Amino acid sequence: MAEFSEKYIITDEIKADEYLVNIGPQHPSTHGVLRLLTRLEGEIVHNVEPHIGYIHSGIEKMTEALSYPQIVHLTDRMDYLSAHMNNEAVCLCVENALQVEVPERVKYIRTIFDELQRLASHQLWWCASGMDLGALTAFFYGLRDREDILDIFEETCGARLTLNYSVPGGVMFDIHPNFQKSVKAFITKFRKKLPEYDKLLTDNIIFQNRTKGVGVLSKEDAIAFGVTGPTGRASGFSCDVRKHHPYSAYPYIKFDEKLGTDGDSFMRWKVRMDEMWESMNIIEQLIDNIPEGDFAVKMKGVIKLPEGEFYQRVESARGEFGVYIVSDGKKNPYRVKFRSPGFSNLFTINHIAKGWKIADLVAIMATFDLVIPDIDR
Amino acid sequence: MKRGREIVGIVGKRKPDSVCKTSQRFDRMVNKKNKVKGNKDIGLSVTSRNKEVNLAQSETNQAMTNEQLIEQLTSANPDAVVKQGSQYPEITVAHDKLHAFMQNIKSDSSLAFDYLVCETGVDYPEFIQVVYHLESTSHRHFMVVKANTENRETATLDTVSDIWPTAEFHECEIYDLLGIRFNNHPNLRRYFLDDTWGHPLRKDFHDDIHVVER
Known part of the structure; x- marks a missing residue:
């Protein structure tokens, strides 16, 4: 190990009344192993410096020794709450490079899974950030409803968290005979449950006092810092990949991109709550119309990409997820880069948390919806 | 409370509008009753704003091929x-x-x-x-x-x-x-690894323990 050196700790001269506090690496509100080195004066935050890399697993290096179908299995270890979107991104990238057209049925199934995954992710975000702000009941409500989605996943593909359902050329198995029935039952149920979420937190005056006007991110800053997903859209930055660069079945359906204008913590909250309604609308448009046909096209045993560079973007639950593959024509990629939404989102925190109290920093963190393996990769 | 306001003022190198919001928030905390009244219409204007923003964008949308x-x-x-x-x-x-x-x-x-x-x-x-x-x-x-x-x-x-x-x-x-x-980078530091490591994504990087080569 390297010797302890001060250069990692102190990046700026500390003034008389200031002191340093480490939030994390093990802290409930950081949602994982993330260390925020905060410079405080009393309760007021003067500077936040995120230190990451505690669970850096070198996925980009690992992929250089793996074949393309194997890489898919690594991607859901990054953002485990958007597992299916990450899988899909690699699959789409490989399919585009080989110019393989997947059957319509696959597009519909993938899109329904995307939105179910987004719902599950937002539910977990809702309950965990409720807990960050001191509302423990939210945690039980959210996990209770998320269980139904995980059961649907388990029924069709056998996994609950790391799905690995998408493969280059299609999906791994056909949907379970009960799939449509259970998804419809879930939506009917969740449409009744979601107003409870609003009643419990969104309309709660204590909650509103803690979030409204807190941590404002302007639209210009959101674009400059590359903040995407619901976090960026709350600032009015229209960045929905589903809308601007539609993939899978998104071109066939109608949905609204939820945009806010205030860019404060409450608006970030609101945009995610609205996205849950929108996800249910999208699923309802698709679930009765899944076309008959194959669930995958036959791919070669060893997939070799043509020489060149390929970039594929998808909208994960956290923002724009990108896969950049450089291929030299062999069965392993020459270089793979995953553009993770959390990485860009995290580093705005210093910009917007300055001047707020330390409890507001927790509120800002909660509405950023960070997943640490997504940042560290 | 007064102490709090002063500090916010000192930190006020931030943009004036966010400082303003901070003080508004203090006021809201004090006048809770007003807050409850104003609560409903702040509720959800996300969708209605959505259309305006989209309109504004379509006017400037002249993409080059x-x-x-x-x-x-x-x-x-x-x-x-x-x-x-x-x-x-x-x-x-x-x-x-x-x-x-x-x-x-x-x-x-x-x-x-x-x-x-x-x-x-x-x-x-x-x-x-x-x-x-x-x-x-x-x-x-x-x-x-x-x-x-x-x-x-x-x-x-x-x-x-x-x-x-x-x-x-x-x-x-x-x-x-x-x-x-x-x-000219303002703060170039290593994010993931410490100084004992080389630079792993270079092709000449070798590590017998941590990296499997095929």
């Missing part, structure tokens, strides 16, 4: 290599002209590449290449910029973190994993 983009870039930068990549236009810029070129494509109103989607590096035998994926949020066109370092041993490039703030963090990651030093 890839061919137009290539044409304009070629005429403006005669010594750069411009070609159509597998998906997007790609331009390779000389390392000493990188910063001026980047500044130009951001400020030029017909290009207006204001959103740096992704910045990464690729190790090649003679040089290390830094790849910038850029999008314009007003025109919605997309482009890839590449810059090669002079050699692999003393790999340096100019930073673009003064043009797009997000580059500051992507460049730290590139420095960590590929060992490219960025000139």
